[in-house]
Amino acid sequence: MTVAADRSVRGIARGGGLNLAGAVVGQAAVFGVVLLLARVLDQGQVGRYAQAYATLTLLGLLALSGFRAGVTRFVAVHLADDDPAAVRGTVRLALAVSGGSAAVLGVALALAAPWLAERLHDPALTTGLRLMALTLPASTLCEAALAATRGWRSQKAFTLIGQIYEPVCRLLLTAVLLLAGFGLTGAFWAIVVAGWTAAAFALLAVRRRLAALEGAGRTYEARQLFSFSTVSWVSSLASTGLIWLDVLLLGFFANPDVGVYNVATRLVTVAVFVLAPLNAAFGPYLAHLYHRGEMDEVRRSYAAVTGWIVRLSLPAFAALLAFPGELLRLFGGAFAAGAAVTVILACGQLVNAATGPCGTVLNMSGKVALNMADNVATLVLNVLLNLLLIPAHGIVGAAVAWAVSLAVVNVARVVQVRRLIGALPVSRGMGTGLLAGAVALGAGLAVGTLLPSGVVALVCGLVVIAVAYAGTVLALGLSREDRTVLRAILRPKRGVGL
Template sequence: MREVTGRSSAAPEAGDQQVRGMARGGVLNLGSAVLSQVALFLVMLLLARVLGVRELGRYAQVYAVLSLLGLLSLSGFRAGLTRFVAVHLADDEPAALRGAIRLGIGISAVASTVIALGLAVGAPWLADALHDPQLTTGLRLAALCLPAATVCEAALAATRGWRTQRAYALIGQVYEPAARLVLTALALVLGAGLTGAFWALVAASWSAAGLALVALARMVRRVPAARPAYRPGELFRFSTVSWVSSLSSTGLIWVDALLLGFFDYGPDAIGVYHVATRLVTIAVFVLAPVNASFGPHLAHLYHQGRLDEVRRIYRVATGWVLRLSLPAFVALLVFPEQLLRLVGGPGLAGGAAVTVVLALGQLVNAATGPCGTLLNMSGRVSVNMMDNLAALLLNVLLNLWLIPAYGILGAAVAWAVSLAAVNVARVWQVRTQVHTVPVTPGMVKGLVAALVAMGVGFGVRWLVEGGTAQLAVGLAAIVVAYLAVVLALGLSREDVMVLRSVTRRNGRRVPADPAGPADGAGVGADRPVVRS
């Protein structure tokens, strides 16, 4: 990696261009993430309403296994492919770019196939360990999904190295969830039950993988022809550490559901916990699309030593994440019972305390922004790895202590405490590295607006009776109050610039970045539309 000198860009307009480029990708990511979360929420709603919370709990356990093994199969190449494609484009090295993509895709495909065979053979044993033999079929179908899901993730990660989010958004965030929703609904209509829902997951995964490979091949064809140059050392060093880090991070998300199964709490409790976690995940859905848009720009800027711009887009990205998430968090804190009833009926209202605890943990995650992405894309993957390992260890220890005594509430406390602790640590590490913290006047204004909106929400809860009417009026009042206070307090310069950038019409473009293309261009690349 080049030495980072801390030099700033030649003109403020260079930094503005990076913010605009990130905004265009981020807006596409955000729109696609909304569609993705809606689709996944509807899948959960269908399973809960048609099959019941017990079957939803089984679906959640199988999906937890698939997610963990997917990270194990990917071997860290998701972050590695994004970073090294971006770096090789910045350095004008098409041969190295082609070699990195072939290594990453090939090794991920082989590893996922081997692990899938192991899961298929060991499915009965794992189902017994989770105290539910009926999971065997679902685990075997998850094994069938695994190679496709892994290759899809790897291919889409590589496309993001061009600093365009189009393929990642349209395929990973729109097509795959939408296909899963449609096929799941069809399976349930035909009476195929939970097994049909797992087959829907298989079909959606394999078709998405095919589309992702086609999208990546089209982008590679834009790069000048060159014989692939393989540099396995640098890719493996980065990806191995990133693999441990990602596996630990994903484990932090899913280990609760698996430990609840090992403690024999049963699919009913796991189903309630899954609904609560899905609601909280929806609240912070904006973090993933902003991270996806932020990462390639950060890798490009940090590689060129443009630290002033790194600091700026980090603060801007964090502000977007928090302010766009706050209305949803307010809704979760004010109306947890009503939201749970909306999904699974009165039987889920007992998970209200779980929802509130999980929401508080994710609120800290949103407020600290893409600090983990900054560590990864600036080459500090070993630091991020240690953070994630420490958080996973803390989560497991807290789960072993709290689940036997408090059940799903104990699991929620363990997860929230672990998530908050690791993100506070990362903020301190980022401050040490790039000498900035993600606190801006815009964030303070957003928190003030959230407090006002919360007061309005509790007022509606006190004045309006009836679950459905109370929730509908309350959600509308929260959004209106939040937006009104934000606008009354005023938008920042970056906010105005971003709004103007993403609302441009008739093909108008912002001026070119003096240091290189900002949104998707690279070696021999055409300027793409946008995507996340």
């Protein structure tokens, strides 16, 4: 590994390590929210919460207008070019456009809430939709501001605010309001308060970054920003639609198991919680390296990040495949009906993890139109499969549609990345992880066979999976790259603020 590649890997590892720590806390908080809702509310109310939150997420991406990827990329590029005026102009333009769009969409959602709730066969959803309309400007500004701070190749604000503060605040407020007897409406208000306070902190963080550039003036290179962001916008809408549209379609078909499906999908996302934080750390470095033409470092970084994603994800996948029913029973006995859904979704997400941050490679290397085409085609495939499978097979059909669509788009992207930069997401780390994952899965299945189903089997199984996986990885040995990453994480740079 060259000195430059070593430096890039260390930088990604520092940011990725911080993001991973935040992602663990954030995913635990989100898991806690779902667990609280499932324990305190009935399945219908859990489904109502999921549909309202899906609406907020989809409209948030609509309001962002693609600036989440655009502002990160162009801040990184302008910093590489030592052009502070362009940095200031990019950030201010992104915040103004996305914030204004969110305000307009929020008003529209508030007015259309009764009509939309009726279309989803649930008039009681109106209150939740209106509270999501109130949250929309805050969540959009928070996303845009945190995306801007990542352009400095720093993950602190993104981690501390987006991954730790907002979900933990939402969890604590949800718990307090549910215990106080405010029910589902209280859970919705928890989203509102957490969203607005997180937005305030995010705007303060980006303001501190811009303050260091005072006196540089502002240059608005709107054409290239809007050109990139418009395509990225469509791409993000399609990508997020793939995640949430099945929930809304289940509601459209008046499926009674929307709550079960939502719990199963949230459980499976725990397995790939490492994907988002590592992507967030990888993206700015990739934009910087690609812009400077350092293609060897781009290829090495891509393979390295994919190996980390696979190795960090596989123990969770082994647990999901070995104990799907036992894990779902943590939310209540009725949710165990989603065991088959959990296994199917886990298979789709396993492909997602094994193909690495291929979408980020396309975006940050400027091939955002190609990534958009991938996402739109996949969303169309997902909708068609959902319309075909949900009426006959319910939540299992929705799971199959989602898993197939996710696998198809990621395999296509791997081929495209191979043609673009001549790299495949294959490394020694991936091989080590896959072998250790197979050993851990076998150990978990053995425990499930020997012990009767229940909490004891689950606890013993999780311990055995962790020990088997860690033991196999250590027996196979750590590479030089692994040791570089560990040193970077254990000896972080000091004195870097938000």
